[in-house]
């Protein structure tokens with residue numbers, strides 16, 4: 220090969236090299252689609268972004284209706300089926316010191332605001348919120364555990380459902396703790412029926 224031909228070949232190689240890179244800048248460019256040089260830069264679902272075909276953000280789609288996570292146990296009883304829950308559900312936990320401690324912890328974090336430190340229905344929130352009846356009444360003492368379980372799961376009148384704040388273990392532990400309070404405190408008289416209890420109303 221002549222010297223001229225060699226230099227021409229070299230020049231062509233030098234000129235062509237960067238051309239191979241055209242459209243594919245090296246390095247991590249996470250905000251660029253179609254840059255396949257890095258594994259991190261591959262097409263994938265990203266939250267709040269349309270997919271590569273411009274469709275609506277599939278990364279944000281809710282699971283299909285009725286999907287149940289393997290760790291979830293859907294609660295089978297409707298709001299007005301407290302009796303059924305009472306008959307069917309059994310407390311799977313024993314009132315060990317750990318369970319009682321967990322029940323106390325959860326009660327004092329979730330329920331105490333309305334139901335008060337001893338379940339008397341005099342929590343701080345009741346200065347503004349309808350007062351719940353005492354959990355120390357004979358009625359609640361006679362309820363099977365499943366009836367007590369039903370209230371935080373489904374709510375009752377002005378008490379909203381607490382199913383998102385507490386899980387199964389939490390509620391069963393709280394019930395053991397409520398039973399413990401019942402054994403330590405006098406029986407409360409049946410509640411006086413509050414008519415049209417409105418938030419803030421003291422009438």
Ligand code: HEC
Nearest residue numbers: 329330333349350351352367370371375376377378381393
């Ligand atoms: C926002 C305030 C509030 C919180 C928090 C709350 N409750 Fe209640 N709860 C109420 C009210 C108010 C009632 C009475 C509802 C009604 O009018 O029937 C009630 C009723 C109940 C009853 C039925 C009592 C009866 O005699 O009918 C149970 C059992 C109960 N709650 C348990 C719990 C447990 C357990 C927790 C914690 C996981 C909890 N509640 C958290 C306000 C609350």
